[in-house]
Amino acid sequence: MDELSPQSRDIALVELLDRVLDKGVIISGDITISVADVDLIYLGLRVLLTTPDKLESQARRSTDGEGSDDLVLRVRDRAGNDIPPE
Amino acid sequence: MIWYYVYAIVQGTISLPNDLRGIANEPLSLLTSRGMSAVVGAAVQEPPEPRAALVLAHHRLVSKISECGATLPVQFGSTVRSLERLEHIFNEQYETLYDDLIRLAGKVEFGVTVLWKQSTDDAGGQASVKPAASGAEYMRRRLTEYQREKRLRTKAEAVQESLAAEVSKLAAELEEQVLPREEMPLRASYLVEAKDTDEFRRRIEQFSERNGELEVVLVGPWPPYSFVTSRRDDIAGMFGAKNR
Numbered sequence: 124m125d126e127l128s129p130q131s132r133d134i135a136l137v138e139l140l141d142r143v144l145d146k147g148v149i150i151s152g153d154i155t156i157s158v159a160d161v162d163l164i165y166l167g168l169r170v171l172l173t174t175p176d177k178l179e180s181q182a183r184r185s186t187d188g189e190g191s192d193d194l195v196l197r198v199r200d201r202a203g204n205d206i207p208p209e
Numbered sequence: 210m211i212w213y214y215v216y217a218i219v220q221g222t223i224s225l226p227n228d229l230r231g232i233a234n235e236p237l238s239l240l241t242s243r244g245m246s247a248v249v250g251a252a253v254q255e256p257p258e259p260r261a262a263l264v265l266a267h268h269r270l271v272s273k274i275s276e277c278g279a280t281l282p283v284q285f286g287s288t289v290r291s292l293e294r295l296e297h298i299f300n301e302q303y304e305t306l307y308d309d310l311i312r313l314a315g316k317v318e319f320g321v322t323v324l325w326k327q328s329t330d331d332a333g334g335q336a337s338v339k340p341a342a343s344g345a346e347y348m349r350r351r352l353t354e355y356q357r358e359k360r361l362r363t364k365a366e367a368v369q370e371s372l373a374a375e376v377s378k379l380a381a382e383l384e385e386q387v388l389p390r391e392e393m394p395l396r397a398s399y400l401v402e403a404k405d406t407d408e409f410r411r412r413i414e415q416f417s418e419r420n421g422e423l424e425v426v427l428v429g430p431w432p433p434y435s436f437v438t439s440r441r442d443d444i445a446g447m448f449g450a451k452n453r
Contacts, residue, residue, distance in 0.1 A: 130324075130424075131324075131424060131426045134322050134324075134426045134428075135426055135428045138320045138322060138426075138428050139265070139268060139320075139428060139431070140261065140264055140265075142268075142318070142320070142431060142434040142435060143264050143265075143267055143268045143271075143282075143284075143285045143434065144264060144284070144285050144286075145284070146282075146284065146434035146435045146437070147281070147282040147283050147284040147285075147287075147434045147437060148218060148281050148282065148283045148284060148287070148306070148309075148437050149283075149284050149287065150215045150218075150247075150283050150284070150287040150289065150295070150298060
């Protein structure tokens with residue numbers, strides 16, 4: 124196949140994140156993970172055609188401006204309350 | 210509080226590589242019950258933040274574990290407060306977990322995402338945002354939009370059929386979304402025998418070469434994240450977790 128475009132590389136990353144965050148055996152009832160009120164099942168599609176920069180800023184906004192050099196999603200307990208980052 | 214982070218469930222007991230550590234560099238151990246084992250990171254202080262780097266570290270670790278034998282990947286961030294609780298889950302869900310281990314043994318997951326290389330005449334052509342001047346114009350616009358969406362879906366279904374003809378014989382199971390976005394005619398996950406990995410790649414490559422107007426993104430092989438059944442309906446339900 125041709126060399127992957129930057130967009131395709133983003134897709135590859137997001138597809139993997141989507142699987143690891145949203146698929147697999149659910150073994151825990153202690154936490155659920157969500158991104159800015161959007162269920163994770165839609166994570167891949169929602170950010171698929173955006174750039175990593177936008178993805179990162181989107182994620183930062185969802186944590187009320189907490190600075191980070193990494194993608195930070197939001198962790199909630201079952202009652203819907205945010206579990207603040209450490 | 211001590212949390213136990215669960216990475217994977219494996220058949221029987223396995224020998225973990227000595228240098229294998231958890232995402233917080235914690236030592237790993239096996240909790241074995243009734244012919245299955247959970248690979249657990251002990252003494253994790255809190256559930257981890259879902260940072261991309263940690264998520265990828267989780268994936269790398271699960272991939273390493275799956276090299277040791279039949280493995281069910283566990284969703285990122287799965288923690289339990291006690292090993293007794295984990296054992297309880299094992300006992301409650303034994304049959305589902307065990308069936309999954311048997312069904313998914315020796316198989317891997319591939320993801321295939323297909324995009325139009327250039328916007329087709331029908332993709333991205335959203336209806337005008339200007340208010341319609343009359344009821345007739347509104348209806349005309351609705352009809353145009355309906356016809357555009359129908360053409361796009363027909364094209365996407367042709368892509369899906371064409372790809373299925375290429376790879377469906379190699380897929381033990383598959384999940385497909387036809388036209389999940391206008392730019393994307395197809396998004397699919399395939400469960401493939403590990404021994405067929407090279408052949409699957411070759412067929413996707415052939416499909417890509419034959420369809421120059423499409424950009425085909427193949428990712429994997431991964432542990433079979435998308436094909437475990439021991440998830441929402443059973444285990445999540447046990448805890449009354451939100452149904453997603």
